[in-house]
Each structure stands twice: as structure tokens, then as C-alpha cells.
Amino acid sequence: MQLTNKAKAVNRSPLTLMERLYFPAILKGMGITFSHIFKKKVTINYPEVTRPFSPVFRGLHVLNRDAEGRENCTACGLCAVACPAEAITMDAAERLPGEEHLYREEKYAAKYEINMLRCIFCGLCEEACPKDAIYLSETFAPSNYSRKSFIYGKDNLVIPHPQNDPEGFARAKGLIQERKEKTKQQTA
Ligand code: SF4
Numbered sequence: 001m002q003l004t005n006k007a008k009a010v011n012r013s014p015l016t017l018m019e020r021l022y023f024p025a026i027l028k029g030m031g032i033t034f035s036h037i038f039k040k041k042v043t044i045n046y047p048e049v050t051r052p053f054s055p056v057f058r059g060l061h062v063l064n065r066d067a068e069g070r071e072n073c074t075a076c077g078l079c080a081v082a083c084p085a086e087a088i089t090m091d092a093a094e095r096l097p098g099e100e101h102l103y104r105e106e107k108y109a110a111k112y113e114i115n116m117l118r119c120i121f122c123g124l125c126e127e128a129c130p131k132d133a134i135y136l137s138e139t140f141a142p143s144n145y146s147r148k149s150f151i152y153g154k155d156n157l158v159i160p161h162p163q164n165d166p167e168g169f170a171r172a173k174g175l176i177q178e179r180k181e182k183t184k185q186q187t188a
């Protein structure tokens with residue numbers, strides 16, 4: 001039974017001499033190709049050239065440090081609970097005496113991982129975090145050949161330490177601040 005009238009009968013009549021030569025079809029195809037040479041390009045030479053990001057773009061995550069370089073995350077797990085893709089896993093640990101310069105809270109994430117192949121970049125982890133610890137940046141996950149390389153651990157996520165890399169730290173903090181302001185404008 002035919003449900004719509006969209007179906008078209010296929011023309012199965014034998015090819016004409018011109019159709020069998022194929023040249024007219026090839027020339028037509030070349031004509032279409034050449035006509036695009038003079039049109040405005042819709043592509044860009046990435047990565048040398050990049051497009052401006054949309055104000056609502058959400059990219060790779062970063063884990064924040066405070067001004068003294070201590071990790072903000074207290075491994076409360078709220079981001080993991082909020083994550084609809086179950087992309088976040090972590091192991092919590094107790095801060096030991098003498099580690100106050102490393103972790104801001106008494107509990108910290110000894111392991112923190114995000115599976116970027118699962119992540120849908122919704123930003124709910126950022127919204128759920130009560131410690132100003134996780135943000136989404138304007139960076140893509142670089143392509144790779146193995147699934148394992150898309151599991152980002154603390155070595156990929158935590159922003160640079162202010163003593164080891166003051167420039168990197170300042171840059172990351174600036175981007176986090178920018179992100180905060182954009183989020184505020186979106187929700188205003
Ligand atoms: S951005 Fe969304 S999907 Fe990705 S880790 Fe955060 S909550 Fe999960």
C-alpha cells in the first residue's frame with residue numbers, strides 16, 4: 001500500500017548514445033565544480049584559521065585552583081551525580097597534615113576522570129559544583145586513535161600551578177573569569 005505520493009517510478013529505459021558516452025555528464029559535473037571556484041568559501045583553513053566561538057559554546061573541562069595554587073575540588077561527587085552521561089568518576093581522599101598547600105578542603109579528589117567520549121558538554125557538572133572547581137573551556141578535545149586517550153585525568157584537567165607556570169595559571173584564570181561572566185549574562 002502506498003502511504004504517500006512521494007515515490008517516483010524509476011526510469012529503466014535503455015541509455016541513449018549521449019548517456020552512454022558519459023562526457024556530457026562529466027562536463028556538467030566539472031561545470032558545477034568550477035562554478036564554485038569563484039564563490040565565497042564556506043570552509044576555513046583550520047587550525048591556522050579559527051572561527052570565533054559562540055557565546056554558549058562549551059568545550060573541554062578544567063579543574064580550578066585557588067590563588068595559592070590549591071585544588072578547589074573537594075570530591076563531593078555532585079558533578080558526577082548531575083552528569084546525565086555518567087562521564088565523571090573520582091576517588092576521594094583525606095588531606096594529610098602538611099598537604100594544606102595542595103588541597104583547599106579537608107577532602108580532595110585523588111583521582112578525577114572525565115570520559116570525553118561519553119560527555120555531551122551540557123555543562124551540568126559546572127552548574128552543580130559548589131566549590132568553583134570545574135569549568136568548561138573553549139577548547140576542543142583533540143582527535144586521537146585510541147578510546148583510552150579520551151579519558152581525561154587530573155593531569156589533563158587541573159589548571160597550571162601559579163608557581164610552576166605563572167603565565168599558564170593567569171591565562172587559565174582569565175578564561176575561567178570570562179566564562180563566569182558569559183554564564184552570568186546568559187542567565188540574567
Ligand atoms: S558537561 Fe555534562 S555530560 Fe559532560 S561531564 Fe559535565 S555533566 Fe557530564
Ligand code: SF4
Nearest residue numbers: 073074076077079129
Ligand atoms: S568538581 Fe565540584 S562538584 Fe565535582 S566533586 Fe569537585 S567539588 Fe564536587
